[in-house]
Amino acid sequence: MSGQIGCICQCPTYMDAFAALFAQATPTPEALPLTLFDLPWLRFAPVQRLFFYEISNSFETTTLLSKLKASLSVTLQRFRPLAGNITWPQHSPKPVLNYVQGDAVSLTIAESHANFHHLSSRSNFVEAKEYHPLVPQLPISHEKAAAVAFQVTVFPNGNGFSIGTSMHHAILDGKSSTMFVKSWAHICKHLGDDPSGSALPDQLKPFFDRRVVQDPAGLEPIFLNQLQNLDGPNNRSLMVTQFKSPPPDAVRGIFVITRPEIEAMKQWVSTKMAEMIKNEKQSDRPHLSTFSVTCAYTWVCLLKAEEKQTDKPDMMGFTLDCRPRFDPPIPANYFGNCIAGRVIVAERKGLLGEDGLTVVVNEISEAIKGADGDGILKRAETLLPILYSAVRSEKRSMGVAGSPRFGIYDTDFGWGRPSKVEVVSIEETGAMSLAESRDGIAGDVEVGLVLEKHHMQAFASVFAKGLQDI
Numbered sequence: 001m002s003g004q005i006g007c008i009c010q011c012p013t014y015m016d017a018f019a020a021l022f023a024q025a026t027p028t029p030e031a032l033p034l035t036l037f038d039l040p041w042l043r044f045a046p047v048q049r050l051f052f053y054e055i056s057n058s059f060e061t062t063t064l065l066s067k068l069k070a071s072l073s074v075t076l077q078r079f080r081p082l083a084g085n086i087t088w089p090q091h092s093p094k095p096v097l098n099y100v101q102g103d104a105v106s107l108t109i110a111e112s113h114a115n116f117h118h119l120s121s122r123s124n125f126v127e128a129k130e131y132h133p134l135v136p137q138l139p140i141s142h143e144k145a146a147a148v149a150f151q152v153t154v155f156p157n158g159n160g161f162s163i164g165t166s167m168h169h170a171i172l173d174g175k176s177s178t179m180f181v182k183s184w185a186h187i188c189k190h191l192g193d194d195p196s197g198s199a200l201p202d203q204l205k206p207f208f209d210r211r212v213v214q215d216p217a218g219l220e221p222i223f224l225n226q227l228q229n230l231d232g233p234n235n236r237s238l239m240v241t242q243f244k245s246p247p248p249d250a251v252r253g254i255f256v257i258t259r260p261e262i263e264a265m266k267q268w269v270s271t272k273m274a275e276m277i278k279n280e281k282q283s284d285r286p287h288l289s290t291f292s293v294t295c296a297y298t299w300v301c302l303l304k305a306e307e308k309q310t311d312k313p314d315m316m317g318f319t320l321d322c323r324p325r326f327d328p329p330i331p332a333n334y335f336g337n338c339i340a341g342r343v344i345v346a347e348r349k350g351l352l353g354e355d356g357l358t359v360v361v362n363e364i365s366e367a368i369k370g371a372d373g374d375g376i377l378k379r380a381e382t383l384l385p386i387l388y389s390a391v392r393s394e395k396r397s398m399g400v401a402g403s404p405r406f407g408i409y410d411t412d413f414g415w416g417r418p419s420k421v422e423v424v425s426i427e428e429t430g431a432m433s434l435a436e437s438r439d440g441i442a443g444d445v446e447v448g449l450v451l452e453k454h455h456m457q458a459f460a461s462v463f464a465k466g467l468q469d470i
């Protein structure tokens with residue numbers, strides 16, 4: 001791909017007199033300590049997303065860029081901590097996100113002569129490396145880590161542009177990162193309509209108060225100890241841990257499972273389960289959801305396509321949004337991390353057998369049910385060691401990034417819905433990404449994967465055939 005960087009500019013958190021006044025009037029603190037939900041992600045790879053937008057022939061690059069830039073500055077007024085940096089000074093018991101007035105976020109402006117339609121199409125596989133020039137690197141060193149970085153790339157020959165985001169996972173979970181990008185889009189779309197220029201609907205107003213996060217089980221000191229011993233003793237490094245490198249011929253693919261296919265799969269699994277547990281009470285039957293059948297089906301297809309036998313157990317991990325699961329609930333607009341991990345372990349032989357799908361759906365369902373009541377942080381102290389040993393291991397463990405509940409395709413900066421959204425960083429983590437359907441068809445789910453080319457081709461065929469057979 002031929003891509004050239006035009007300029008790198010710093011997007012200040014305040015642009016003009018009004019915005020500065022607004023910032024002073026907002027009672028946001030100058031530092032956010034990392035909570036028990038943030039700490040496990042301190043050394044994790046930044047989450048990178050790429051949004052593609054098609055626009056008409058008549059678009060003016062200058063107008064586009066100035067609107068995106070101006071609206072980013074205004075948005076950062078409402079999300080000031082994102083302009084800050086994480087540090088972990090010797091005197092501080094835990095890492096902290098500090099931000100001061102005048103801090104800035106890196107916004108890279110680039111121009112690309114690559115084929116926009118090829119990159120933004122969902123019907124073909126795209127080489128993973130083709131996206132690399134479109135996402136910004138998040139500045140991270142042993143001592144200091146930025147919270148977010150952005151890149152806007154214009155494709156003058158392709159009538160389109162892309163927005164690449166790179167976000168530190170110890171600062172934002174998927175719900176918060178989506179909330180930020182949607183807020184930026186909302187402000188950009190309405191720039192000029194509203195005199196303050198920064199009005200946001202309630203669901204996009206960030207809630208920063210860390211007092212809502214309690215730690216009765218004392219998880220924080222456990223995570224801090226685990227972090228300091230991740231790479232030798234007394235280590236306060238903020239550097240991203242070493243992830244396995246993706247194969248050089250890795251390609252990206254997006255697969256859609258439609259609502260009727262999901263319903264048919266639920267029905268199929270439900271019948272199988274009824275046979276398997278016919279002697280048990282009806283109430284013991286697992287709850288089948290879009291999430292459980294989609295993740296289970298994708299994982300099983302992936303293993304079938306791999307055609308490898310192994311005696312070692314296979315592992316899948318996923319996260320749950322904890323906000324609504326506490327009593328009282330944590331506000332839905334709580335900004336930061338509020339997710340807990342769950343892990344499923346199974347023997348490959350069983351996964352590849354006739355009941356593989358049913359077994360995985362059951363396991364996922366049990367794991368979700370186990371989070372009810374006061375089970376949400378059960379065994380939470382195992383998350384960090386499992387997470388880092390999985391991402392460092394040569395053996396692929398399945399993870400899940402994103403969610404069909406985030407409404408990522410509603411991110412409209414004023415030029416319509418994105419034509420494609422990808423979680424670029426799954427090429428490092430080996431996760432599948434989930435999103436709702438681009439076409440706005442209620443209940444359809446998009447699954448994104450990065451695999452070696454021959455594996456992707458095999459996966460595509462197993463995936464399509466399995467859906468036909470169900």
Ligand SMILES: CC(C)(COP(=O)(O)OP(=O)(O)OC[C@H]1O[C@@H](n2cnc3c(N)ncnc32)[C@H](O)[C@@H]1OP(=O)(O)O)[C@@H](O)C(=O)NCCC(=O)NCCSC(=O)CC(=O)O
Pocket residue numbers: 047173174175177288289290291292319320321322339368400401402403405
């Ligand atoms: C744990 C879960 C994945 C499990 O979801 P499930 O759908 O299986 O189970 P559930 O009990 O919550 O929901 C069951 C049924 O309730 C309905 N339902 C409940 N809540 C809903 C909601 N808010 N929106 C839409 N539907 C909802 C659905 O119809 C669903 O049925 P049906 O589905 O059949 O219609 C989810 O609850 C959850 O927490 N999702 C968010 C996970 C998350 O935050 N991931 C991002 C991690 S950070 C990350 O990855 C980085 C990044 O993204 O940047």
